[in-house]
Amino acid sequence: MRCNISGVSCIVGGEMRGDAIPVSTSRGDPVEVTELFRREHAAMVRLATLLVGSSEQAEEVVQDAFETVDERWSQIERPGAYLRQVVVNGCRGVLRRRDVERRHQQLALVDEVEHLPTHLIELHEALAKLSERQRAVIVLRYFVDLPDEEIVEILGCRPPTVRSLARRGLRLLRKELQ
Amino acid sequence: MTRIEERLREDLPALADALIAAPSSTPARDAPEPGTGPIALEAARNRRSWSTRLAVAAAAAAVVVVAGIAMGAGRDSDTALDTSDRTAAPTSFGVWRPLPEAPISTRSYPVSVWTGTEALFWGGSSLDRSFAYTEAVAYDPNAGSWRDVVEPGWGHPGAKGVAVNGELFVLAKGSGARFDFETEEWTSLPPVEGMFFTAVVASEDTIWGLGPVLDDLEGQPDLAIVRYDPDADRWIPGPTFEGTAETAGIIDAARDIDRPAVWTGDAIVVWDAQRGLAFDPDEQAWTLLPRLVPPAGDIVTSREVPGTDGLIVVAELELDGQRTTGVARLDAGRWSWRATDLPPVDLGSATAAGAGSWVVLLPADDPPVTVHLPSGAWHEHGDAPLQGVQGPGTVWTGSQLIVWGGAHHVSSSADPATGMAWTPPPVNTSEVDADGRSGAETDRERLTELDAQLKAEIEAEQRRLAERQMTELDAQQKAKIEAEQRRLDERQNQGE
Numbered sequence: 001m002r003c004n005i006s007g008v009s010c011i012v013g014g015e016m017r018g019d020a021i022p023v024s025t026s027r028g029d030p031v032e033v034t035e036l037f038r039r040e041h042a043a044m045v046r047l048a049t050l051l052v053g054s055s056e057q058a059e060e061v062v063q064d065a066f067e068t069v070d071e072r073w074s075q076i077e078r079p080g081a082y083l084r085q086v087v088v089n090g091c092r093g094v095l096r097r098r099d100v101e102r103r104h105q106q107l108a109l110v111d112e113v114e115h116l117p118t119h120l121i122e123l124h125e126a127l128a129k130l131s132e133r134q135r136a137v138i139v140l141r142y143f144v145d146l147p148d149e150e151i152v153e154i155l156g157c158r159p160p161t162v163r164s165l166a167r168r169g170l171r172l173l174r175k176e177l178q
Numbered sequence: 179m180t181r182i183e184e185r186l187r188e189d190l191p192a193l194a195d196a197l198i199a200a201p202s203s204t205p206a207r208d209a210p211e212p213g214t215g216p217i218a219l220e221a222a223r224n225r226r227s228w229s230t231r232l233a234v235a236a237a238a239a240a241v242v243v244v245a246g247i248a249m250g251a252g253r254d255s256d257t258a259l260d261t262s263d264r265t266a267a268p269t270s271f272g273v274w275r276p277l278p279e280a281p282i283s284t285r286s287y288p289v290s291v292w293t294g295t296e297a298l299f300w301g302g303s304s305l306d307r308s309f310a311y312t313e314a315v316a317y318d319p320n321a322g323s324w325r326d327v328v329e330p331g332w333g334h335p336g337a338k339g340v341a342v343n344g345e346l347f348v349l350a351k352g353s354g355a356r357f358d359f360e361t362e363e364w365t366s367l368p369p370v371e372g373m374f375f376t377a378v379v380a381s382e383d384t385i386w387g388l389g390p391v392l393d394d395l396e397g398q399p400d401l402a403i404v405r406y407d408p409d410a411d412r413w414i415p416g417p418t419f420e421g422t423a424e425t426a427g428i429i430d431a432a433r434d435i436d437r438p439a440v441w442t443g444d445a446i447v448v449w450d451a452q453r454g455l456a457f458d459p460d461e462q463a464w465t466l467l468p469r470l471v472p473p474a475g476d477i478v479t480s481r482e483v484p485g486t487d488g489l490i491v492v493a494e495l496e497l498d499g500q501r502t503t504g505v506a507r508l509d510a511g512r513w514s515w516r517a518t519d520l521p522p523v524d525l526g527s528a529t530a531a532g533a534g535s536w537v538v539l540l541p542a543d544d545p546p547v548t549v550h551l552p553s554g555a556w557h558e559h560g561d562a563p564l565q566g567v568q569g570p571g572t573v574w575t576g577s578q579l580i581v582w583g584g585a586h587h588v589s590s591s592a593d594p595a596t597g598m599a600w601t602p603p604p605v606n607t608s609e610v611d612a613d614g615r616s617g618a619e620t621d622r623e624r625l626t627e628l629d630a631q632l633k634a635e636i637e638a639e640q641r642r643l644a645e646r647q648m649t650e651l652d653a654q655q656k657a658k659i660e661a662e663q664r665r666l667d668e669r670q671n672q673g674e
Contacts, residue, residue, distance in 0.1 A: 046194040055198045113200065120193045123185075127193075142186040143194070147509040148488060149552050153265070159487040159535075163443035171460060174182045 028073025051091035134169035271557035277597035289339035290571030303335035336435035486532030
């Protein structure tokens with residue numbers, strides 16, 4: 001028998017993947033966390049801006065996400081991936097809150113996008129018509145360029161669901177942008 | 179890649195940069211009150227600002243944000259997040275067990291589908307496809323038993339079949355039949371015109387047949403596609419793909435009854451060696467898929483894997499005279515290699531099947547190999563009941579892979595089984611944090627927290643609204659009282 005993983009009834013050892021997550025509640029090393037911030041802040045703000053349609057709300061979500069990552073640094077195996085997950089979840093919360101507030105007619109969204117080129121305004125408005133999960137899948141696939149397996153992890157759903165969300169999202173966008 | 183996908187890849191980065199550079203686009207309630215704008219915004223930011231020890235980093239990051247915007251449109255490919263991260267490898271690779279003997283003799287290439295409760299096998303042929311069988315049997319994995327199923331009375335060595343909406347559709351040459359799982363009745367399908375079937379695919383709830391165009395004598399071979407309309411009981415032609423020199427190999431592969439076409443969830447794909455054609459049913463358009471390129475060495479040949487989410491391809495690789503097997507996946511127009519170091523497998527005689535997040539390779543002369551797609555980990559099962567099988571039928575039930583039939587070259591016991599079943603290890607779907615909570619649990623807690631916040635905000639707003647209403651009522655009441663007092667005073671004055 002052969003395999004590429006050690007310790008699994010195999011003769012040949014291989015690289016071990018998936019180390020155990022150490023138990024600790026301390027914050028991260030400032031140098032490491034700062035480096036993550038420097039490296040990822042711009043990309044996370046761009047991601048969050050596309051998800052919520054507002055750069056100011058995006059900044060708040062991203063700041064909250066970095067706080068969370070900092071607090072749980074020593075518990076996290078992949079800080080970059082975890083950060084992205086927290087950002088996406090934060091954005092989805094903003095969108096859900098916005099939908100509820102709209103239904104209660106307590107909020108009139110002001111989108112100051114008149115200065116944008118027409119084709120970007122159209123895209124912005126079309127994205128706003130997607131559900132928050134459809135929007136997340138579309139942005140993660142076509143902006144962040146993530147494979148579906150990683151989108152599954154971020155959204156906590158099954159692969160067929162990701163594909164279905166993408167298909168429906170693309171169908172709606174195609175119809176809106178025709 | 180479709181036109182809409184191309185537009186998204188091109189315009190999403192530009193939209194992100196434009197929104198970041200735009201004036202504030204916040205909801206109205208977050209807009210600062212007149213005269214206190216900058217102070218209110220700064221106060222809001224301070225509530226969520228970095229802890230003091232990272233304040234310097236925040237200032238430095240402002241430079242990064244500006245630089246990010248200056249880089250402008252284009253892909254967000256400069257993110258330092260490692261998108262090739264793999265999930266943790268499984269700690270085991272599942273178990274194999276033999277199946278009880280079926281009531282019919284084994285045969286190769288049977289049509290094999292899951293009915294929802296049974297693995298149904300119909301037809302099949304001799305290994306060289308010179309002779310066709312007509313019988314059908316079904317295996318119930320819960321009961322561990324077989325039963326005979328009524329047959330349609332015909333067979334064809336090149337018949338293909340898929341299950342959709344509670345029925346099995348089988349196509350061969352220019353026609354076929356459908357079998358209702360509930361009534362267990364066979365009904366003939368109408369003949370198709372202008373083509374003959376070499377592949378059948380189910381996309382969600384639609385049946386598609388593919389194959390060569392009849393009397394296609396000039397130029398490069400073309401590939402026809404038709405859709406079955408159950409209401410009209412007829413085949414509706416789709417756009418024929420007109421072959422070119424570049425696509426000749428792909429269309430030849432599509433004409434080969436040994437090659438399946440696959441449904442990836444987005445498109446119907448026919449594949450050959452390193453290229454493929456994709457048909458999008460929504461756009462009714464064919465596109466050429468990106469070429470599959472190995473990380474090193476050359477691709478000798480490759481095959482698509484049926485029954486997977488997305489397009490998975492197994493490839494024979496050669497580097498410096500050494501052969502290995504690789505598994506690659508196509509996601510949103512980009513290939514990623516999940517593994518490149520599997521033992522060499524002759525794909526011409528092997529069978530590959532999708533099984534959830536796994537691919538199972540069944541070589542003709544070697545033990546089966548299971549590949550865990552999320553981690554790229556693989557394992558060769560020297561303990562499987564069948565150590566080499568060619569042309570079996572395979573059925574993924576959702577929890578186990580049933581393998582039956584085919585020519586059995588090698589067995590691990592003196593009493594060879596005619597089939598075997600593989601059960602993957604339990605799925606570990608979430609990371610666990612230091613408190614022992616899964617990612618899903620953390621998300622649920624976060625949602626509950628968000629819901630509570632939202633509820634508190636709505637209640638606060640309702641209280642403010644109620645207070646305003648009370649103030650208005652008080653003002654109205656006060657005005658009434660004052661008016662009444664004035665009338666009283668007037669009457670008194672008149673009385674005096």
